[in-house]
Amino acid sequence: MIDSKLPDIGISIFAVMSKMANDSRAINLSQGFPDFNCSDELIELFHRYQKEGFNQYAPYPGVMVLRENISKKTQMLYGKYYNPETEITVTAGATQALYTAITILIKKNDEAILLEPAYDSYAPAVIASGGRPISVPLDFPNYNINWNKVKDAISSKTKLIIINSPHNPTGSVISRTDIKVLEELLRDKDIFVISDEVYEHIVFDGQKHISLCTSEELSKKSFIISSFGKTFHATGWKVGYCVAPESLMYEFRKLHQFMLFSVNTPAQYAYAEYLNNPENYLYLNSFYQKKRDLFLNELKNSNFIFTPAEGTYFQLLDYSRITQITDMEFSEYLTKKVGVAVIPISPFMKTSKHQIIRTCFAKKDDVLLQAAEKLKDVREIR
Ligand code: PMP
Ligand code: GLN
Numbered sequence: 001m002i003d004s005k006l007p008d009i010g011i012s013i014f015a016v017m018s019k020m021a022n023d024s025r026a027i028n029l030s031q032g033f034p035d036f037n038c039s040d041e042l043i044e045l046f047h048r049y050q051k052e053g054f055n056q057y058a059p060y061p062g063v064m065v066l067r068e069n070i071s072k073k074t075q076m077l078y079g080k081y082y083n084p085e086t087e088i089t090v091t092a093g094a095t096q097a098l099y100t101a102i103t104i105l106i107k108k109n110d111e112a113i114l115l116e117p118a119y120d121s122y123a124p125a126v127i128a129s130g131g132r133p134i135s136v137p138l139d140f141p142n143y144n145i146n147w148n149k150v151k152d153a154i155s156s157k158t159k160l161i162i163i164n165s166p167h168n169p170t171g172s173v174i175s176r177t178d179i180k181v182l183e184e185l186l187r188d189k190d191i192f193v194i195s196d197e198v199y200e201h202i203v204f205d206g207q208k209h210i211s212l213c214t215s216e217e218l219s220k221k222s223f224i225i226s227s228f229g230k231t232f233h234a235t236g237w238k239v240g241y242c243v244a245p246e247s248l249m250y251e252f253r254k255l256h257q258f259m260l261f262s263v264n265t266p267a268q269y270a271y272a273e274y275l276n277n278p279e280n281y282l283y284l285n286s287f288y289q290k291k292r293d294l295f296l297n298e299l300k301n302s303n304f305i306f307t308p309a310e311g312t313y314f315q316l317l318d319y320s321r322i323t324q325i326t327d328m329e330f331s332e333y334l335t336k337k338v339g340v341a342v343i344p345i346s347p348f349m350k351t352s353k354h355q356i357i358r359t360c361f362a363k364k365d366d367v368l369l370q371a372a373e374k375l376k377d378v379r380e381i382r
Pocket of ligand 2: 014015030031032033037168
């Protein structure tokens with residue numbers, strides 16, 4: 001028997017609910033991925049680079065032209081320069097970047113502050129490194145960061161705080177004030193930041209994504225992580241990246257080279273070329289805002305309560321007017337009896353006091369309409 005490093009961790013809720021959706025032939029609004037294809041141009045670029053012979057190992061930090069284009073995009077959007085030579089690494093999705101960054105920071109008994117609900121991969125990585133996740137709840141119902149609670153959670157063992165904006169699963173985004181408060185809170189402390197910005201291009205209602213790299217002070221202690229999976233509708237390609245100052249990236253790469261060495265080569269060249277046209281990602285805000293609005297407009301006379309997501313392609317729905325059963329039970333009910341699979345949010349938090357589920361609206365319009373039609377009919381469960 002293995003003495004498990006993760007005794008309390010089960011199968012990811014995304015795998016559980018997507019399987020339940022398939023088994024029940026339910027519309028799958030659970031796991032976060034688009035049900036439409038990525039662009040033909042991107043697919044053709046991938047093929048072209050394969051045919052041209054770009055099929056062997058890439059350099060371990062990623063192909064240079066992609067790192068250069070990530071650097072240009074970051075500078076153009078956020079005004080911060082990262083040196084492609086030393087400060088940018090291409091990873092196998094954001095998941096690997098998160099795991100690598102957490103692993104190089106956390107040693108035995110170190111503490112990592114997680115703002116809950118928190119994306120499901122953070123805590124297992126902290127625990128597998130011998131550290132302790134310290135949960136700080138976001139304020140209900142707007143899911144803003146409660147900085148007093150964060151302050152109280154900081155101890156001499158705190159090594160890391162993970163920020164995620166736009167936020168999965170709540171769809172909330174951070175403000176300039178949050179950045180200022182975090183700057184002050186971490187000033188003169190030996191605490192690092194991982195900023196999970198995979199939904200950086202999906203922000204609504206005229207708001208702008210605030211990257212942590214826009215703070216000179218915070219960028220010096222931050223690993224900033226993003227994913228092309230979200231941005232280019234290609235979650236299955238598993239390509240993401242991490243940017244950080246040289247001294248941090250130096251340590252990151254030490255582990256990265258032995259976790260996977262390098263990310264698949266033709267995808268990197270394809271993304272590098274595709275990034276040359278900012279229209280390939282800047283349209284996403286309005287693209288997903290239309291989907292959010294279409295979905296919510298259909299749900300406005302339902303028994304669900306909601307505040308429109310500020311970003312991401314997720315929308316929380318409060319079902320407390322329908323039933324008081326747990327979010328896991330309700331998610332199972334919706335999947336098996338109503339035909340719409342969703343995600344309970346309790347796996348994102350230690351204690352879940354509310355009747356809330358997450359839906360993903362990265363779906364074709366007709367699928368969203370069909371799903372909303374079914375959800376509208378859910379009035380009361382006794
Ligand atoms: N962070 C967050 C907040 C996510 O929602 C996801 C996946 N949806 C990831 C990280 C992982 O991204 P990737 O699929 O690129 O590994
Ligand atoms: N991040 C996606 C979500 O939130 C799922 C990714 C995964 O299945 N690991 O639904």
